[in-house]
Amino acid sequence: MQNRSSSAFVxxxxxxxxxxxxxxALGYLVVSFTFGMTACLSGxxxxxxVFMSMSNVTSAGxxxxxxxxxxxxKYTELLLTVGxxxxxxLLMSTALSQKIPLRMPLYQQLIMAFGVTDETFTVASVEVExxxxxxxxxxxxxxxxxxxAGTFFGSLMDNFLSPSMQSSAAIALYCMFIALVxxxxxxxxxxxxxxxxxxxxxLMMLILPIINQISSGYSIIIAACFGALYGAYTDSKQKTxxx
Amino acid sequence: MIKPIYGILFMAIxxxxxxxxxxxxxxxxxxxxxxQSFLYYIPYAILTSMxxxxxxxxxxxxxxxxxxxxxxxxxxxFEKSLMTVxxxxxxxxxxxxxxxx
Numbered sequence: 001m002q003n004r005s006s007s008a009f010v011x012x013x014x015x016x017x018x019x020x021x022x023x024x025a026l027g028y029l030v031v032s033f034t035f036g037m038t039a040c041l042s043g044x045x046x047x048x049x050v051f052m053s054m055s056n057v058t059s060a061g062x063x064x065x066x067x068x069x070x071x072x073x074k075y076t077e078l079l080l081t082v083g084x085x086x087x088x089x090l091l092m093s094t095a096l097s098q099k100i101p102l103r104m105p106l107y108q109q110l111i112m113a114f115g116v117t118d119e120t121f122t123v124a125s126v127e128v129e130x131x132x133x134x135x136x137x138x139x140x141x142x143x144x145x146x147x148x149a150g151t152f153f154g155s156l157m158d159n160f161l162s163p164s165m166q167s168s169a170a171i172a173l174y175c176m177f178i179a180l181v182x183x184x185x186x187x188x189x190x191x192x193x194x195x196x197x198x199x200x201x202x203l204m205m206l207i208l209p210i211i212n213q214i215s216s217g218y219s220i221i222i223a224a225c226f227g228a229l230y231g232a233y234t235d236s237k238q239k240t241x242x243x
Numbered sequence: 244m245i246k247p248i249y250g251i252l253f254m255a256i257x258x259x260x261x262x263x264x265x266x267x268x269x270x271x272x273x274x275x276x277x278x279q280s281f282l283y284y285i286p287y288a289i290l291t292s293m294x295x296x297x298x299x300x301x302x303x304x305x306x307x308x309x310x311x312x313x314x315x316x317x318x319x320x321f322e323k324s325l326m327t328v329x330x331x332x333x334x335x336x337x338x339x340x341x342x343x344x
Contacts, residue, residue, distance in 0.1 A: 182319030
């Protein structure tokens with residue numbers, strides 16, 4: 001299990017992280033630009049938009065929360081929506097907590113937790129063997145700046161991007177996900193299986209009656225858990241076969 | 244009606260709480276190979292289930308989303324950088340929107 005990482009730095013540095021974070025930052029610029037613009041068009045002040053990006057650092061959660069706040073909402077509703085959308089971080093932080101060096105000081109872990117996003121998490125778990133504090137700090141530096149700056153410029157620009165440019169930019173993050181998943185799929189049969197099983201379950205959850213009532217936040221996690229469980233099951237079966 | 248600034252702060256606290264709790268709960272390494280294996284696959288599984296089918300709704304014009312997805316899959320297969328993959332896909336989607344919609 002431990003030897004599968006594509007490039008295994010023994011103790012990756014701040015600079016290693018900084019480099020790995022650069023493409024994430026560019027991707028974030030586009031998305032947060034759209035966020036800042038939408039937020040201000042919907043009635044947020046520039047300060048509120050930027051403050052939200054700097055304190056939340058999460059795309060889907062921010063878009064949903066912003067919509068609720070503008071529509072007028074209750075704290076319970078905000079808690080449920082943001083909680084459900086972001087509950088995937090629970091799995092990501094759990095996986096990450098297993099890849100940090102033994103005996104990392106608690107304050108470092110508390111800081112690291114703030115920077116866990118879909119992309120920083122995936123890059124950290126795929127790129128390096130051990131996620132050191134300095135590597136992770138390097139990794140989140142540029143994305144955090146990109147996320148904040150993009151929001152700021154977006155809220156200044158209002159209508160700078162044409163609607164068709166906005167729509168096409170919305171696909172950027174998903175394509176980054178594809179770029180993260182496809183190369184390992186080529187090389188590892190079990191990752192391939194996990195991806196296809198997850199896809200199948202996620203689609204079934206949209207089609208089958210009753211189950212399709214489950215919110216997308218939950219169904220993302222449920223499908224992912226089953227997919228990863230299947231992978232773990234396949235691994236354990238293969239191991240016993242070897243013995 | 245919640246003041247946006249309080250709502251934003253409230254959201255930030257929830258989000259951070261979700262992110263930090265596993266670090267506080269799992270202070271030791273998990274030994275079980277099954278769980279280790281599970282956690283190894285989780286990133287790929289989460290990315291997959293976030294992408295499919297949502298990527299197809301992302302552009303508000305299905306043919307553009309399909310074009311973007313195809314470009315991303317092909318470039319991803321050839322292991323191009325994240326930036327190249329996503330920007331080429333955006334360009335493909337943009338071209339399809341401009342020409343056909």
